[in-house]
Amino acid sequence: MAANRESYRGDVGVLKEGVSRSEVIAELGQPDSFFKPETGGFDDRYILDPEAHRTWVKVGTVVVHLGADLVTAFLWEFVGTPYELAVRDRKVIYHLAYNPDGKLAAIEKIKP
DSSP, rough: OOOOOOOOOOOOGOTTTTBBBBHHHHHHHHHEEEETTTSOOOEEEEEEOOOOOHHHHHHHHHHHHHHHHTTTTTTTHHHHHHHHHHSOOOEEEEEEOOOOOSBEEEEEEEOO
C-alpha cells in the first residue's frame, strides 16, 4: 500500500517566493483551480500529496516489502499495514499568490 501513493506530479521544492508561474506550471502541471484577481497576477491552488513518489521509488518499496514479508514469514504485515494506513494520502492544498509580474509572492499550505 505504501507504494500506491498519489501519482507524482513534480517536486514541491519549486515552490519558493520569487519563482515564476511558468516554472511552477512546468514542474507541477496546471493548477487544480485558479483565478485572476482584480489587482493582477494569478491565484492558483494545487491539491498535492507532498509525499507522493516517483515510479522507481514505488517499485523499490514493493520489492522491499515483499522481501520483508518473506524474511519474517509474513509477520511484516502486522507492522507494515497499520503504518501504511497511517501515512497514506496526506494531501495538502497549496494556495499560491502571484504578483502582476508573474512571480510567486505568497505560499499558503492548507491541510484539509
